[in-house]
Amino acid sequence: MKKTAVVSCLLLFVAASALAQTQVDPKYQIHDRNRPLPPVIDAGTSSTQETPGRPPSDATVLFDGKDLSKWQHKDGNTAKWKVENGYFEVVPKAGQLYTRDSFGDCQLHVEFAEPSPAKGQDQDRGNSGVFLHGVYEVQVLDSYQSKTYADGQASAVYGQFPPQVNASRPPGQWQIYDIIFHGPRFDSAGKLLRPARITAFHNGVLVQDNVELTGPTGHQQRPPYAATPEKLPLSLQDHNHPVRYRNIWIRELN
Ligand code: MG
Secondary structure: OOHHHHHHHHHHHHHHHHHHHHOOOOOOOOOOOOOOOOOOOOOOOOOOOOOOOOOOOOOEEEEOOOOOOOEEEOOOOEOOOEEEOOEEEOOOOOOOEEEOOOEOOEEEEEEEEOOOOOOOOHHHOOOEEEEEOOOEEEEEOOOOOOOOOHHHOOOOEOOOEOOOOOOOOOOOOEEEEEEEEEOOEEOOOOOEEEOOEEEEEEOOEEEEEEEEOOOOOOOOOOOOOOOOOOOEOOEEOOOOOOOEEEEEEEEEOO
């Protein structure tokens, strides 16, 4: 094949991939009044430092300030992290938490607060993490006036993508991650059809713009994809630091 033909094919492929995500539904005329309207929901309210907001009415609430009944440890044991005053807190060495239910592509809302006063530095400062599918970590860390490597600071896709900006608030203040996650897809033989993608906002600011993951995240390693189900539990990391969480909800995407 000539070089120009290869380029044309490549462009077509890129265009087709883009279309696959944004294509207008050919079943309906423009402004078609017979087209079904989207469901009406209550959008909820925003959080303040004092009070967590109300989740959208169609969200699945994973923590409402009262108990950890939606969570467990890897061995299935009851969650041993501490619940008080509307939040829960990592109990060092108690182990990572996993949701009892599994989730696929989703919009995830998580609020966290770093230990105050701050203790330690670099990766040893308010370290936890939000693990989509249990293996793709959006880093939780105290990165307020505290340095570490770029792809390991707060709101990094750990070991792969630094955030576009450092939007961290001081320790003790509530911070918010809003994450859009599209899991990987595999064919029946286990071959990767599309990688996992993450878009993330930290305190309302875009920090990850539809990045394509190389595979699960890891410390000093980028392991390849292995075929996984479309739905898996979410996880929160116990990194031996008493990070707090509140107001966690998820909306699965169709
Ligand atoms: Mg971490």
